[in-house]
Amino acid sequence: MRIQDDFHETYAVILDGYHSFCVWLDANSTWHSSRYTGVEPGILDQIINKLSSSKSAENLV
Numbered sequence: 001m002r003i004q005d006d007f008h009e010t011y012a013v014i015l016d017g018y019h020s021f022c023v024w025l026d027a028n029s030t031w032h033s034s035r036y037t038g039v040e041p042g043i044l045d046q047i048i049n050k051l052s053s054s055k056s057a058e059n060l061v
Contacts, residue, residue: 013047015039023048 001012008024021034023044031048039047 011051015043023051 001014003010003012003022005024008026010022010024012020012022014020018039019036021037021039023031023033025031033044037044
């Protein structure tokens with residue numbers, strides 16, 4: 001879910017069985033996640049890849 005942030009493109013991530021956390025794209029196009037993100041790195045990579053591909057698809061329209 002995209003959330004309002006005046007500085008970054010920010011998303012709230014809610015997964016069953018995990019605490020919610022945020023990921024954001026900074027001014028250098030680098031993805032970051034909340035300090036205490038409690039998911040495996042592979043899952044985090046999948047989330048970021050999905051957001052990145054959705055963002056790319058939006059730019060094509």
